[in-house]
Amino acid sequence: MSKKDKLTDNEDLSISDSTTLMPQEMNLPDKLCLLPLGGIPIFPGIFTPFMVNSNDDIKTIEEAYKGDGYVGFVLLKEDKKNPSAADLYKVGTAARIIKKTNLPDGAVNLFVSTIIRFRIKKILSSESPMVAAVEYLPDTGENSFEVKALTRALISEMREIGEANALVSEEMRMNLNNINHPGKIADFITSILNIEKTEQQKILETVDVRKRMEKVLVFIKKEQEILRVQKKIQTELNEKIEKNQREYFLREEMKSIQEELGVGNSHAGEYQKFKSKIDSFKFEGEIKETLDSELDKFQMMDSHDPDYNNIRSYLELVCSLPWNDEPVEDYNIENAEKILEKDHYGLEDVKKRILEYLAVRKLKNDGKGAVLILCGPPGVGKTSVGRSIANCMNKPFYRFSVGGEHDQAKIKGFLRTYIGAQPGQIIEGLKLSKTKAPVFMIDEVDKMNASNQGDPSAALLEVLDPEQNVTFRDTYLGLPFDLSSVFFILTANTLDTIPQPLLDRAEIIELSGYIDQEKTEIAKKYLLPKILVKDGFAKNQVKFTKEAYSLIAREYAREAGVRNYEKCMDKILRKIVLEQSQKFKDSKKSLKENLAGNTFIIGEPEVRKYLGKSVFDESQIKKADIPGTAIGLAWTSMGGDTLLLESIAYRSEKGGLQLTGQMGDVMKESAQIALNWSKQYAIAKGIKDSSWFEENTIHLHIPEGATPKDGPSAGITMATTFISLMKGKKIKPNLAMTGELSLTGQVLPIGGLREKTVAAKRNHIKTILIPKANERDLDEIPAHVKNGIRFIPVSRVEEVIDFVF
Known part of the structure; x- marks a missing residue:
């Protein structure tokens, strides 16, 4: 196989006039030895050197040289070492060997004159040397008016290329001017332009001169466009270099001026x-x-x-900022489990959810960020859970709050044009944590407010959305920064006020409140050691009895969380310090020295002495001990709670229903449905006749009227209250219920059963009526919370009425 040598400007590329003769006049043979070509095809009408180094090709040259000296150059479809006839194009160029020189390395150097196109009619020998019967293809249509016009156009356009491209040598331009045959002009131009070999082969196969010249003109235009773009790029590059040089000299000149003035930099x-x-x-x-x-x-x-x-x-x-930081996931699940157990008492389902989440990240080896929402009442440990997650993952922890925030600049930063402008909390956190993959805790996302200064929730969405935070732009920084590796933990008391787009992008973990036994253990293991250090006591210097712990939980800190519990313990220790300081006021020793070695035991008397009158005494436990009352269970942003519903009937001309207790629209609708069902039930059972409802107005009240109450879960409680009023009977003691009511008497499912159960446990409820559809939710409630409580699933209100009386 042979390849055409690349010509330099100094090599001979002269034009042959042999193509002016017809094949019959040149005595061209009917069969040719074929020489396969790699690279690009050779066109008729030129003298050109040619190197042959393949054994098969040398054999072909020797055979042709012994005979009449004619050989056929045919382009290979694909370069191969041992090509067959099927690998060759059908049209090639016939040439005559003018000179042959054997080289010392075994190769052969030829000087050939290419003459005319030919087409392979039949392969006579497929072995080396390959021989084929051929027919010759002289140019057609050379003398038309269009061809003359195209000839001038080709020469003119090539002159423009020659002026712009130094690779088109002066000798080539002279040869172009000396060619008298239009077909030769097209062939010569094709051979010197940078055209793909398949396109060159198509031009070789085009016998009609006009069509051939039109094809070549298209490639000339493309070459001109490439040269134009190349020139533009070169000009822009030169201008940039000149600008940089000019700026360099100006800077050096400014330094000299500053030094002369004594100003310096x-x-x-x-x-x-x-x-x-x-x-x-x-x-x-x-x-x-x-x-x-x-x-x-x-x-x-x-x-x-x-x-x-x-x-x-x-x-x-x-x-x-950590622009080039490479996040690394360096943690193991066993160690994470130990940290969570050490940092938190209870919360078994929460810890399990976190470990599951970390295990999936570990399996995927995924360093991408995530978004968790920890939802629960105040004081249940959302912040400490977030800090524990950071410890489990060996990542820096950064926390900030957006509660009550109405300016999106808090998150996205201020414009630099403002005096005292600063970046937003996100960029500030990355600066302090010095990594692209910290754990960010954003507190109180349920308390953001939109204003004329922007919507913080929309800005936060840009931060949390994995499709946007890859190129997050802080207003102050003004540059894109990748937040995709940040682990975001959001906290909220309720999910109701969080925008739905934020919820869609987050994994939600709910933390419910604690019962008295859990509060006691948390106080003993976590709160007391912390408060001892805070108030200056030595380890184990103050001890609480089991009864004292229980009393605080029962009568002073009955909320869902342990924040008030901690405040009560802190208050007791502060009063002890004040009491002891007054006792040793005349001592010359320090108070710490006087207290050294003393141990203070806090029992029930000390708790009552230091904390005063009970905040929640037994008289405040809600009891439905008169007709027309019932206890319902509610779920609020502060956790689960019990609601005492009261109703009375008084004579009036209008009849109907009166509501008090700051109820929302949903609860008002539930009250009306409950009354309509109770009226129908009472008339059907003969408890009351229709005239009684026309002559009496029923007044329903939910105490603690300053607290907003809403939600679909009090329907059966209201209906029970009304039936109790109409019957004049009170319901069973220590009984509470939750469930929505339909007009036809169906008991509909509710949410927050766990939180409601915790609230019932705190209020000594022994029996809870729940919708039958919520039976599956009982598995999510820890056994120690359910212990001592009987759950009665009901599907219709009639079952409720039959049970409570």
């Missing part, structure tokens, strides 16, 4: 420090251009300029 060291740090980040594109501009301004600026400190602060922020 007082912040040259800072500039160099910033530049070295920014260069180490290896920025590209927009970030590089922006920071280069800021560095140039900083270098040229006088330190007394008002904007000097603004630019300096901006560059300090850029240099302190």
Whole structure:
């Protein structure tokens, strides 16, 4: 197989006139030895050197040289070492060997004159040397008017290319001017342009000169367009180089002027420090251009300029951010489980959910960020759970609150044009944590408010959305920063006020409140050691009895969380300190020395002494001990709670229903449905006749009227209250219920059963009526919470009425 040598400007590329003769006049043979070509085809009408180094090709040359000296050059469809006839194109170029030189390395150097196109009619010998019967293809249509016009166009366009491209040598341009045959002009131009070999072969196969010249003209236009773009790029590059050189000389000149004036550059060291740090980040594109501009301004600026400190602060922020940090997932599940057990008592389902989440991340080896929402009442440990997650994952922990926030700049930063502008909390957290993959805790996301200063929830959505946070832009920073590796933990008391788009992007973990036994254990294991250190006591210097712990939980801190419980314990220790300081006021020793070795035992008398009158005494436990009352269970942002519903009937001309107790629209609708069903039931059972409802107004009241109450879970409680009033009978003691009611008497499912059960446990409820559809939720309630409580599933209100009386 042979390849055509690349010609230099100094090599001979002269034009042959042999194509002016017809094949019969040149005595061309009817069969040719075929020489396969790799690379590009050879066109008729030129003298050209040719190197042959393949054994089969040398054999073909020797055979042709012995005979009449004619050989057929045919292009290979694909380069192969041992091509067959099927690998050849059908049209090639016949040539005559003018000179043959054997080289020392065994190769053969030829000088050939290419003559005319030919088409293979039949392969006579497929073995080396390959021989084929051929027919010759002289040019057609050379003398038309269109061909003359195309000839002028080709020469003119090639002259333009020659002026722009030094690779088109002067000798080639002269040869082009000396060619008298239009077909030859097209062939010669094709051989010197950078055209793909398949396209060159198509031109070789085009016998009609006009069509051939039209094809070549298209490639000339393409070459001109490439040269135009190349020239444009070269011009822009030269201008950029000149600009950089000019700026360099101007900077050097400014330094000289400053030195002569004795001003100098007082912040040259800072500039160099910033530049070295920014260069180490290896920025590209927009970030590089922006920071280069800021560095140039900083270098040229006088330190007394008002904007000097603004630019300096901006560059300090850029240099302190972890642009090139590579997040690493370095944790194991066993250690994470130990940390969670050590940091938190109870919360078994919460800890299990967290471990499951971490295990999946470990399996996937996924360093991408995530979004968790920890939802629960105040004081149940949402923040401490978030901190424990950071410890489990060996990641820095950063926390900030958006509660009551109405300005999105808190999250996205302020414009640098403002005096005292700062970045948002997200970028500030990345700066402090020094990693692209910290654990961020965003507190109180359910308490954000939109205003004319923007919507913080919308800004937060941009931060949390994995499709957007890859190129998060802080308003102050003004550059895209990748937040996709940040682990976000959001906290909320309720999910109702959180925008739905935020909920869709988060994994929700709910934390319910604690019962008295759990509070006692938490106080003993976690709260007391913490408060001892806070108030200056030694370890084990203050001890609480079991009765004292229980009393605080029962009468002073009955809320869902343990925050008030901690305050009560702290108050007791503070009073002890004050009491002891007054006792040793005349001592010359310090109070710490006087208290050393003393142990204080806190029992029930001490709790009552230091905390005073009970906040929640037994008289405040809600009891449905008169007709027209019933106890319902509610789920609020503060956790589960018990509601005492009261109803009376009084004579009136209008009849109907009166509601008090700050109820929401949903609860008002439930009350009306409950009354309508109770009226129908009472008339059907003969408890009351229809005239009684026309002559009496029923007044339903839910105490603690200042507290907003709403939600679909009090329907059966209201109906029970009304039937109790109409019958004049009170319901069973220590009984509570939850469930919504339909007009036809169906008991509908509710939410928050766990929280409601915890509230019932705190209020000594022994029996709870629940919708039958909520039976499956009982498995999610810990056994120690359910212990001592009987659950009665009901599907219709008639079952409720039959049971409670």
